[in-house]
């Protein structure tokens with residue numbers, strides 16, 4: 001066919017115009033991936049990956065690390081649980097070595113800790129380049145921020161075997177653990193009950209880039225006639241091509257490095273630290289958040305379905321992030337768990353610098369004792385700087401690992417109860433009147449919520465601790481209205497301080513010397529929301545003290561006791577910095593380079609704000625609530641996190657659950673994702689499904705970008721408004737169970753929502769399941785719907801127990817290890833109740849947690865296959881620290897042999913002390929009803945049962961409903977008339 005000239009020209013013009021228009025109107029919704037480094041663009045990652053390739057390609061690779069004294073015999077010692085030796089690294093062909101002091105600490109908890117330093121840097125015998133003021137040592141203060149306990153040595157640890165090849169140290173509970181420390185090459189095998197579980201340097205990839213002076217190589221002399229471009233070209237033509245330096249020996253990024261136009265001056269030269277850690281027989285590894293990908297980590301060295309890049313930990317403001325990616329996000333917890341049938345182990349790589357982790361799997365176990373296992377997982381950890389510091393956990397259960405990790409880094413702070421309610425946020429509520437109106441509307445539509453949030457626009461010109469004088473004329477009356485309705489306000493405070501005149505916060509910070517410094521030790525100036533800004537250096541104790549003073553009610557005027565804080569942008573986000581953050585050669589308190597502490601930075605700011613909130617007013621002892629975007633190991637002690645700038649898309653809804661599960665198993669379970677999606681406008685079905693999922697996030701907040709349309713729950717048209725409201729009510733009715741789950745997290749580091757492998761570590765078929773979870777120990781199995789037009793779903797069943805539909809009490813016909821189809825019309829969230837559990841609820845609809853404080857409870861008993869069930873309730877005033885003085889109730893419920901009992905699960909240490917205000921008011925709170933699902937048919941005809949408490953017995957009405965259709969038999973007991981805090985029993989015999 002002949003093409004017509006003019007037509008094709010006009011088509012071209014039309015298409016051009018269309019594409020210009022599209023580029024104008026299509027929101028830029030993809031992360032600028034090129035703004036962030038890939039491994040080959042990060043010198044030390046490239047070198048270490050190449051080193052691994054080089055080593056693994058050799059048939060007889062000998063890692064150049066050995067434990068030997070100068071005389072040739074190993075000089076090692078074990079004293080009070082601490083093994084000491086020096087590792088020698090051979091650094092050249094002549095056999096010269098450098099000394100790397102090694103300590104292996106065996107801790108009472110059964111955890112082992114391996115640290116390796118570098119003698120030359122430790123003794124500060126190195127030279128810095130560029131007149132740098134930076135510290136000379138390898139950073140060794142990560143533990144100051146991350147570790148709060150669990151370091152008591154195991155003085156019973158003993159050497160059980162010693163020869164020329166190495167030593168074996170026996171340690172841990174009942175001496176069941178062993179560390180086999182090999183001398184040449186240096187390596188450690190960690191064993192439990194005689195079986196190797198974790199191996200260090202088994203593949204020989206250990207690498208500590210030792211200090212060396214920069215040798216300036218002379219420029220090759222130029223001969224006449226070679227000058228100028230012409231000469232260069234001629235030379236290139238004539239000379240045979242020089243052989244390329246192998247990447248692991250490439251020195252081009254040793255002394256400086258450029259990315260995106262930013263130069264990193266690297267005054268200490270190359271100093272990376274790397275180690276291979278192998279989990280023989282373990283097919284699954286989990287953890288190392290924050291990444292948007294599956295819970296069971298993928299392989300990272302290419303191949304079908306795998307990633308090409310290692311998992312990266314370098315806290316960054318990634319803006320609109322991509323899913324199913326090992327790319328770094330806002331926070332970093334370098335803690336990994338490995339899982340095989342009936343065994344869980346873990347490692348914690350305590351390092352605050354940029355870190356990359358390669359994961360590969362090998363088919364078949366090398367270990368003859370792990371016959372059941374199908375594969376082994378190899379990991380390769382690479383950090384830019386710092387000492388090597390690794391904790392080893394040998395389990396054997398997921399619960400043990402969570403507990404041992406929590407002993408070191410602390411547990412989730414017991415939260416203020418309101419913070420488990422629903423949070424209503426957007427960027428931005430525009431005025432105090434706007435806030436009041438939203439608050440009234442929520443009431444008008446009977447929608448429960450606890451907190452309304454103010455994003456950056458409430459400030460006067462982005463100056464934190466001020467209010468926009470036109471739009472927020474009367475913040476106190478706003479706070480007052482919220483308080484009258486039992487509600488709270490959260491205001492945002494970021495770490496960048498606007499660098500302008502007449503702003504006391506900046507002049508104070510500068511004059512006191514509390515800002516982060518640039519490489520020349522002057523205050524670092526960068527770009528963020530306010531324009532030119534400086535950053536508080538929250539590593540500095542003096543800065544924390546000063547920060548605390550800014551939150552006093554008479555300084556941050558307009559705030560009240562019901563004001564709490566949101567810390568955003570604390571990676572830190574620096575719009576004009578390399579990878580949207582600070583230059584690595586910036587300096588922090590103690591002259592540590594930003595390079596060393598980058599991943600810890602966000603936590604220090606979160607910590608400063610937490611400190612500020614606990615000390616706002618003398619005598620006011622309320623639990624703080626601070627939300628953070630950036631985090632590190634230990635951040636769980638300080639509040640909640642959320643997964644940052646997601647999108648209003650089904651994919652992002654689906655990605656949130658695995659991300660939140662990963663947070664939970666990495667010890668920071670108080671987490672959530674922006675409900676509705678931050679960017680964009682969710683269609684109503686998506687928004688509705690997101691509320692249904694969000695009702696099961698430990699942190700439950702709706703949030704939206706400044707350009708997104710208003711979407712408060714009452715804005716939805718019917719029937720969606722009612723459906724969303726029902727999801728919110730469900731959250732509130734289960735509040736006692738949520739609070740109890742948080743209590744458990746606070747006690748032993750258990751996740752709040754729990755993946756299948758964590759609850760059922762014997763069921764291999766559930767190890768990769770990451771789209772459903774149990775809520776605490778309630779036995780509630782939830783699978784949110786995350787797909788459009790999906791009105792049924794498959795729920796994986798991990799055991800042989802009875803399962804019932806939460807809403808209908810229908811008995812679900814299940815098979816262990818198989819999925820069962822559950823119907824999920826738009827008004828339904830798939831929730832199953834597992835037999836054998838008892839969980840508390842509060843069924844009287846309420847507007848906020850504060851208004852529910854003294855409501856009666858409902859107890860749901862889901863009778864298990866063996867006719868029994870168990871559960872717990874923890875309750876306190878939800879606000880103060882009085883629980884530390886014994887002002888709480890912790891009850892254990894049990895249904896066994898037709899007897900339902902309640903007794904104290906743990907007794908206050910200060911038992912016998914007078915009841916405080918809350919305890920007194922709580923005295924009359926009771927159980928309004930008890931529902932028993934799966935009740936025996938023999939109860940038919942029973943009209944009442946005896947309840948005994950304090951030696952007195954009275955009768956309570958019982959209504960029995962026999963099984964009908966698919967519905968299981970159930971019984972409802974009327975008001976129990978017993979005190980919550982008293983022991984009681986109900987006899988159903």
Ligand code: NOJ
Nearest residue numbers: 427455456492568644645
């Ligand atoms: C980035 C945060 O991720 C987002 O939640 C917030 O609304 C904006 N900063 C503005 O403060």
